[in-house]
Amino acid sequence: MSDWSVWKALEDWRSRKHELDPMFAAAGVAPELESMVSRVLVDIRRAPPTPPLASGNKPQDDDEYRRYTEAFYRHYDDSLFKAESLLRHPWVPEAEPLARNVRNEVTRLRQAMEANPGKLPDFGRLETALGHYLKLDDPSLPINPQMLAARKQTLTEVAGYPLLVQHSQAHQFNDLLPPMASESFELDYNQHLQTYLDTPWLHSRLITQWYATVSIEIAMAKRKRDAVNDERLREGLGWRWPAPSVWLKDFDQADQMWYLVLVIIAIAALFMEWWLLAFAIIIWMNLSLAAFRREQKEIERRRAHVVARLHLLKKVRDRFANGHTPLERLETQLHQLDEGDLLNDRFLQLLRLHQHTA
DSSP states (O other), rough: OOOOHHHHHHHHHHHHOGGGGHHHHHTTTTTTHHHHHHHHHHHHHHHOOOOOOSOHHHHHHHHHHHHHHHHHHHHHHHHHHHHHHHTTTTTGGHHHHHHHHHHHHHHHHEEEEESSOOOOOHHHHHHHHHHHHTTOOOTTTOOOOOHHHHHHHHHIITTTTHHHHHHHHHHHOOOSSSTTTTTHHHHHHHHHHHHHOGGGGGOHHHHHHHHHHHHHHHHHHHHHHHHOOOOHHHEEEEEEEEOOHHOTTTTTTTHHHHHHHHHHHHHHHTTTHHHHHHHHHHHHHHHHHHHHHHHHHHHHHHHHHHHHHHHHHHHHHHHHHHHHHHHHHHHHHTTTTTOSSOOOOOHHHHTTTGGOOO
């Protein structure tokens, strides 16, 4: 997928989930708005109904002319209604004064048609107002293009970050992001998450679901790392039998060399008939062997515990990502699986971001 990009992925999601329309519109991206304006302009340029021919029968002619003026009004009022409707479509918030100009022009045209039934009003000002509203180029109400470019960049970097993570995980032989279980990735993720929380115009249940899913996947990656790393499992054992490896963690052969020295000393003590020293060393080495076996059993027990929790966490992630678990219930389920690395203050703020809309 050499042609993949975050922006293309966001546009693909937008085509499926119109929940993202307000975010794109705030950044000045709304292709459907251009189509709506074009339809309005085409409609107002259509030929109006043909006036009736006079028959000489005044009551009949008056009735025909009344129906003609009503049809004439409806003919153009439909177009004016469409112009009003497109103003309700999400768009750049700073364009509200331009939308007000369009509404004022629609009101003026309706008043003109009511005051002069059957007479074609001048739609030139409405066309100009719609053009300024669409292109945001009214000289009297300028909108900074750099502001829209900055919003588009924010939309790509913040809203699209979970999609970048998803793409990176699906294509593991790349260097787009550091490993998910690493501290650098978690720091990068937390920075993007905080930016998302601090940017209200990006808040969406869909994007919140993306970020929550990444948080769960980070916890899963840590558990996978712990399950295959004996040293990390040993760190949670508490008290350990005294051995050089407890203090010299960077020296892999510390225990082997220590016990080799003890064996040599024990053999020498036996030859020199230092029975107490020899028996003390032998007893110490047997106790060390028993402690080592007990420690290995505890490590395997903790490994099985981590793997079991990982499987449960994966089930929760899958049900949540597929929409079977609502956002409001996720916190309750994760409380049962949290080991102090998941439900932090920032993540809880994320989960409670849409409680008022539940």
